[in-house]
Amino acid sequence: MHKLIHVDGCGETGGGGKLLGGLLQGRQKPVKVNEDKGGLLRGIECFALDMDGTVYLGERWIDGAKDFLEAIERLGKRYVFVTNNSSKSPEVYVEKLGRMGLEAGVDKIITSGQAAIAYLKKHYPGKRVFLLGNDLLKQEFAGEGIYLEEERPEVVVTAFDTTLDYGKMCKVCDFVRGGLPYIATHPDYNCPTEEGFIPDAGAIHAFIHASAGRYPDRVIGKPNGDIIDYLVERTGAAKEKIVMVGDRLYTDIAAGKNNGLKGVLVLSGEASLKDLEESEVRPDLVFASVKEMIPFLG
Known part of the structure; x- marks a missing residue:
């Protein structure tokens, strides 16, 4: 820990x-x-x-974090959670915070996945997208009208895929090697948990680069400006x-x-x-x- x-x-x-x-x-x-x-x-x-490592680790509040949130609201200020973790949907974060004793709506959650959807709608409207991500993120993309395609995509998007396997890595490397536009939700190398750190999206990018010779053309999440524009x-x-x-x-x-x-x-x-x-x-x-x-x- x-x-x-x-x-x-x-x-x-x-x-x-x-x-x-x-x-x-x-x-x-x-x-x-x-x-x-x-x-x-x-x-x-x-x-x-930020969420992971800032207000909680796993299912445990970092000491004093809830008091901090209450103090912000007591003073008439506001807060939003901005996370690069694209492995969970806003609804999942709301459920998690509820289990931890905090009532928060989806309006308080901003993820790199949401910002990536906004970017795709603006710059690649109607394009077929190969998404390297888990089922929750795929459902979120599809629900926002993003056309997901496994075989003949026009754009590649990589995220924090907690269901990653070798077959997926072979497929995404083929698409990236083929020169398709390559977008990533965020650059983080590790994700903190209660047990320690686990490989995050940045580690996946390194794998793809080692095989396909390319890093993402665009990274949406922090520290880049796209997620900040979405936040504003x-x-x-x-x-x-x-x-x-x-x-x-x-x-x-x-x-x-x-x-x-x-x-x-x-x-x-x-x-x-x-x-x-x-x-x-x-x-x-x-x-x-x-x-x-x-x-x-x-």
């Missing part, structure tokens, strides 16, 4: 830097941890929250009033920094202090978890 890293005291980070008085000392400019002296969070109207369209919020909160520097935080949003890194999932020290992606704020953000919300 990936455990929460507490960073509110002094000591070694295990990542080549030291925590001294709440500062991460490394090769780059020191980063303040668990602080928001500039009041950035007070001015935010919409919190775009769905919420109606101004970019400067939205903050992306997540546990991955190369997806969540880069999504904010590359596309006009603020970015807050939490150390409760994939990213470690060593990753932060070595990364060129610099979040606006860093917290041990969303729990430590609560005092700074308003």
Whole structure:
């Protein structure tokens, strides 16, 4: 299990830097941890929250996450969940959150699968699509009018397929090798779970590249702009009033920094202090978890 890293005291980070008085000392400019002296969070109207590794792991809330969500709403602000995980439909996320004691509608869920559907409708209307994904995602695509085709597609879309097998990989590699437009829902290499990390869509892309010699022509999910455009369209919020909160520097935080949003890194999932020290992606704020953000919300 990936455990929460507490960073509110002094000591070694295990990542080549030291925590001294709440500062991460490394090769780059020191980063303040668990602080928001500039009041950035007070001015935010919409919190775009990653899910896996940010508010929960598996079926377990990360400590303080529900209190964080309640605090946002108590202050008259709002939140949406923005996940790159395309292996589940919005309805499945709603059911899961309900089992965990949170009543949330599908309007609070934004997935890379939904953003990919919007992209296909805009750029490849009516085209036959080979979708490397599980049955839930296939049902979602078909329900939105995307024509799925196994033998003679015009476009290839790859997702986080938790039912992946060798036959599927052979087929998708053939289509990609043949030069079809190649779109991916998201780039994440690993997905955090209660038991540890499992290979995600980025690992599938690496397999395809090794065989077919191509990476995706377009990646929809974080950190890329397509999912942010979809987020802004769905919420109606101004970019400067939205903050992306997540546990991955190369997806969540880069999504904010590359596309006009603020970015807050939490150390409760994939990213470690060593990753932060070595990364060129610099979040606006860093917290041990969303729990430590609560005092700074308003």
